[in-house]
Amino acid sequence: xxxxxxxxxxxxxxxxxxMPRLCALAFACAFICVSGDSxxxxxxxxxxxxxxxxxxxxxxxxxxxxxxxxxxxLRILQKLYKEHxxxxxxxxxxxxxSGWAGHDDSVVSVYEALPAGKKPDYVLGTVGLSYxxxxxxxxxxxxxxxxxxxxxxxxxFAVGVIRSLMDAKRFPEAEKAGQENISKYGERIxxxxxxxxxxxxxxxxYQALVYAEHAHDxxxxxHDAIRALVILHVKGCQNQTRLVIRVLTLLYACSGLxxxxxxxxxxxx
Numbered sequence: 001x002x003x004x005x006x007x008x009x010x011x012x013x014x015x016x017x018x019m020p021r022l023c024a025l026a027f028a029c030a031f032i033c034v035s036g037d038s039x040x041x042x043x044x045x046x047x048x049x050x051x052x053x054x055x056x057x058x059x060x061x062x063x064x065x066x067x068x069x070x071x072x073x074l075r076i077l078q079k080l081y082k083e084h085x086x087x088x089x090x091x092x093x094x095x096x097x098s099g100w101a102g103h104d105d106s107v108v109s110v111y112e113a114l115p116a117g118k119k120p121d122y123v124l125g126t127v128g129l130s131y132x133x134x135x136x137x138x139x140x141x142x143x144x145x146x147x148x149x150x151x152x153x154x155x156x157f158a159v160g161v162i163r164s165l166m167d168a169k170r171f172p173e174a175e176k177a178g179q180e181n182i183s184k185y186g187e188r189i190x191x192x193x194x195x196x197x198x199x200x201x202x203x204x205x206y207q208a209l210v211y212a213e214h215a216h217d218x219x220x221x222x223h224d225a226i227r228a229l230v231i232l233h234v235k236g237c238q239n240q241t242r243l244v245i246r247v248l249t250l251l252y253a254c255s256g257l258x259x260x261x262x263x264x265x266x267x268x269x
Contacts, residue, residue, distance in 0.1 A: 054080055062093055070101035088114070092123050099126035104133045121151050128160045137167035155185040162194040171202035178211075189215050193224045200232065208232055 058080055065073035074097055081090045091110055098106040107130040111123070124147040131140035144160035151157065158181040165174035178195025185191050196211035209232050215225040 054084065058090060058093060062097070065097040065100055070097055073097050074101065092120060095123055096126055099130060102133075104130035108134070118150060121147060121154055121157075124150075125156060125160070128157075128164070132160075132164060132167055135167075137164045140164040141168065155181070155188050155191055158185060159190045159194045162191070162198055166194075166198055166201055171198060174198035175202050175204070175207075182211075187214070187218065189219050189222050189225055192218070193228050196228050196232070200235065205232065205235060209236075 057076060061073040061076035061080075064070075064076070074094065077090060077094045077097060081087065081094060084090060091114060095107055095110040098110065107126055111127045124143055128140045128143040128147070131137070131143060141161060141164040144157045144164055147154060147157035148161065158177070162174050162178050162181070165171075165177060175195065175198040178191065178198050181191050182195060192211050192215035196208045196215065199205075199208035199211060208228075212225065212228040212232050215222065216229050219225055
């Protein structure tokens with residue numbers, strides 16, 4: 001009996017011809033299966049690179065603002081925010097730069113649109129000042145107290161509380177807050193000056209002078225301390241002038257000039 005191969009010569013030839021293609025296909029499938037994670041990683045890297053790109057633009061805008069080019073900086077930041085709406089860091093930068101530019105309405109509108117939660121100190125400080133500039137001391141007071149609650153060691157919030165109370169004409173409360181904060185913050189110059197102003201506006205010029213002189217003693221070159229002293233000395237001179245005018249008026253009204261002259265004569269023996 002003649003033995004014949006189960007596969008004909010033609011089929012075998014075709015199989016051998018197709019073998020390289022099959023091997024290539026199998027290799028490609030294996031490569032895709034093994035390197036699938038690498039494909040995804042590359043996509044993530046692309047996204048990260050894109051984010052780094054617009055974050056770089058954001059940093060550039062902040063640098064421009066710090067150099068005084070606030071309008072150009074705001075244009076860049078607002079464009080980025082339209083492209084990346086809801087990005088909190090961008091919103092915070094827009095708020096801060098708007099404050100530097102003096103756009104208090106924009107500061108407040110951006111703040112009110114922020115999601116609830118803790119805000120950075122610089123954001124709260126900017127919002128508080130904008131409320132003060134807009135003659136809304138009660139809202140400013142709320143913001144500064146919120147800042148103190150989250151950052152008790154930040155004395156700028158304490159100064160904001162004192163000044164907001166003065167804006168609201170709550171002078172006794174302002175002076176009391178100042179006295180409490182002087183002992184709490186180690187007699188910082190800004191706290192001393194604010195407390196001096198609170199005492200002056202509350203009518204206690206002597207206590208105001210004590211605080212102002214203390215601030216000047218601690219920092220002789222500090223402009224705010226010098227300004228507080230100058231104002232107090234001017235006020236003191238004005239008060240003395242008014243007193244002299246008042247005394248002369250009274251003397252004139254009751255023929256006091258003769259009384260004054262007689263009082264200066266030596267007493268009869």
